[in-house]
Amino acid sequence: MVRSALVQPGSDDDLRGSRIAIPDPDTAVFNELAKAVTMAVEPWLRRTLNREVLADTSNLRFAKTTVELVEDETPRPMQIWQTELIGDVNEVLLLRAPEPHAQYLVGEEVAGEAETALTSLIAGWTRVWFATVAQLLNWQIETHTSALGRASELPEGVVPWEGRDSVAMFACGWTFADGGVILLEYCMPASMVQRVAQRLSRIEKQQDPGVHRSLREDVVRTYRPERAGRTGYAPVLPVEFVPLEEIAAESEANGIELVQDVLLDVAAELAKTELQIGELLELKLGDIVKLGKMAGEPMELSLNGQYIARGEVLVLDEQLGIRISEIISPADRLERAQG
Numbered sequence: 001m002v003r004s005a006l007v008q009p010g011s012d013d014d015l016r017g018s019r020i021a022i023p024d025p026d027t028a029v030f031n032e033l034a035k036a037v038t039m040a041v042e043p044w045l046r047r048t049l050n051r052e053v054l055a056d057t058s059n060l061r062f063a064k065t066t067v068e069l070v071e072d073e074t075p076r077p078m079q080i081w082q083t084e085l086i087g088d089v090n091e092v093l094l095l096r097a098p099e100p101h102a103q104y105l106v107g108e109e110v111a112g113e114a115e116t117a118l119t120s121l122i123a124g125w126t127r128v129w130f131a132t133v134a135q136l137l138n139w140q141i142e143t144h145t146s147a148l149g150r151a152s153e154l155p156e157g158v159v160p161w162e163g164r165d166s167v168a169m170f171a172c173g174w175t176f177a178d179g180g181v182i183l184l185e186y187c188m189p190a191s192m193v194q195r196v197a198q199r200l201s202r203i204e205k206q207q208d209p210g211v212h213r214s215l216r217e218d219v220v221r222t223y224r225p226e227r228a229g230r231t232g233y234a235p236v237l238p239v240e241f242v243p244l245e246e247i248a249a250e251s252e253a254n255g256i257e258l259v260q261d262v263l264l265d266v267a268a269e270l271a272k273t274e275l276q277i278g279e280l281l282e283l284k285l286g287d288i289v290k291l292g293k294m295a296g297e298p299m300e301l302s303l304n305g306q307y308i309a310r311g312e313v314l315v316l317d318e319q320l321g322i323r324i325s326e327i328i329s330p331a332d333r334l335e336r337a338q339g
Contacts, residue, residue, distance in 0.1 A: 026197035
């Protein structure tokens with residue numbers, strides 16, 4: 001899974017006002033946790049929606065108030081929910097999704113039964129996401145999600161911490177094979193971000209110092225235990241989720257027919273290299289730039305920025321082509337995305 005080019009406010013490199021809320025190390029820890037969990041719950045999302053996920057993304061930003069958090073945004077219709085966390089963490093959070101994204105989730109206008117179905121889906125995703133976080137932190141957390149309806153701005157007076165704490169907005173999104181996009185944004189007290197990050201840091205310090213593994217590796221092994229054998233240790237976080245309501249899916253043939261005419265960006269990458277700014281400025285006609293690949297090595301084929309295959313270059317009717325020699329498995333794509 002790769003980071004998507006999904007457009008959304010803020011970015012990992014521009015955590016607006018982060019020093020207002022919590023120290024940078026805590027921000028980095030929570031960011032890594034959020035990215036890992038967002039990536040890990042993708043199989044649940046794919047099964048629930050019966051749609052193939054191409055890419056995921058997440059970011060975190062801060063502000064002094066909810067008003068400041070969204071003051072640079074153009075007002076747009078949003079579906080808004082409230083999530084109450086009960087257990088080792090007791091907080092009330094706000095969750096929002098742009099109206100077009102909400103309609104994509106249910107396939108129609110958000111009203112009546114569709115609104116009920118959408119709230120059930122959001123509640124299920126929230127339960128899965130926080131169940132994973134709870135497993136990582138050795139916490140017990142229950143979630144209760146209810147709809148607040150459609151609005152262009154975040155409602156005021158519905159969270160007890162408003163005005164007493166800085167605000168954190170955590171966003172996560174997915175891009176789907178049929179061209180659809182979902183962006184979900186959680187509004188929470190900044191103190192919760194700090195508490196989660198510090199709890200995770202304490203747990204990591206208690207781990208065996210002789211076993212080095214990243215947070216993302218722990219999360220991946222929680223969801224994909226068959227990959228643990230490659231490194232010699234078993235999954236450390238067995239996850240058990242509350243059973244979710246089964247949603248009848250259309251037949252595979254019908255699903256394929258729906259996306260057969262969707263256009264996707266496919267690119268063949270010859271090679272890459274790095275240049276210092278000074279070297280770049282000194283380039284002139286006739287100079288040769290060495291690339292980081294040997295002659296004869298296969299090219300890589302990417303779909304929407306995600307590597308999917310390798311092959312050899314050939315010429316057909318004076319046009320370049322690529323003969324596929326290897327399909328990159330989902331497991332290898334995930335491992336490559338981890339870096």
